Amino acid sequence: MLIRCTILASLLMGSIAVRSSEVLDRMVATVNGHVILQSDWDEELRFECFMSRHPLVDLSADERKAALNRLIDQEILREQMRLMDSSPASAEQIQKQMEALKTDQRQHAGEAWETVLSQYHLTDKIIENHVAAELEQFQLMDTRFRPSIQVSAAEVEKYYRERLVPKLSASDVISLTEATPKIREILMQEKINQLLNSWLETLRAQAQVRTTITSSSSDAERSQGESQ
Structure with a gap:
């Protein structure tokens, strides 16, 4: 009888532990x-x-x-x-x-x-x-977006003139030619991020996304998308 009680107690404790883990x-x-x-x-x-x-x-x-x-x-x-x-x-x-x-x-x-x-x-x-x-x-992102993105010389020059040069001290100024490779990559990454955000919006709209939010003792579910 003692053994059975011990086993029962172990099972109960195990069940409680599982429920605690779930919480x-x-x-x-x-x-x-x-x-x-x-x-x-x-x-x-x-x-x-x-x-x-x-x-x-x-x-x-x-x-x-x-x-x-x-x-x-x-x-x-x-x-x-x-x-x-x-x-x-x-x-x-x-x-x-x-x-x-x-x-x-x-x-x-x-x-x-x-x-x-x-x-x-x-x-x-x-x-x-x-x-x-x-x-x-x-x-x-690089594989999907980079091949279709173009960064023009005018965009590079505008970034150099309006966004880079004002931040540099007189001793740190570099030429447009020297700065072009890094500026081109920065602009490339900015365009990739823009395309990514648009793509994610589309993917989210197509996905079935559900979140659960605990409120008091119950969970309220909110649907964020519909499957297609």
Whole structure:
């Protein structure tokens, strides 16, 4: 009888643990059936705060909502990558970006890399996963949009005259010829971002996106798209 009671108690505790886990890591959104969990949302917030050197405290509702929207957009883009059979980021690309992040961290934070990661409850592996995802998204955008974009000499000259030169001191001024390659790439990236935003609007309209928002003891669901 004691054994049976012990087993029953274990089962009950296991059931409670499962329910607690579900509460702590509940579903916050679905994108075409793919689930985004609370832990995904929290991790995205911690990563964004880490990258922007923003403290984890005092995050506004708008900041949290923006992070969730980024997760939704990322999942939509991942679907496109699967459809296009995009190549994953290479270990060399990820390592190069990680080294750049660590160098930037040493120059600006004044604290050890591991110390800062612990402040944001992050690990090297989590950062690597986010870096890989961003590299793959950049590759997708580059492949889809760059071939169709043109940057004219007039656009380069206008950027140089109106946006670059006013920011330079007399000792830092460079010629238009010297600045042209970097300006052309900046303008290219701006146009890619514009096309990406338009594309994401279209993809969102075509996707089935649902978010769940906890209010008191119940969840209210809000539909953000219709499947076609």
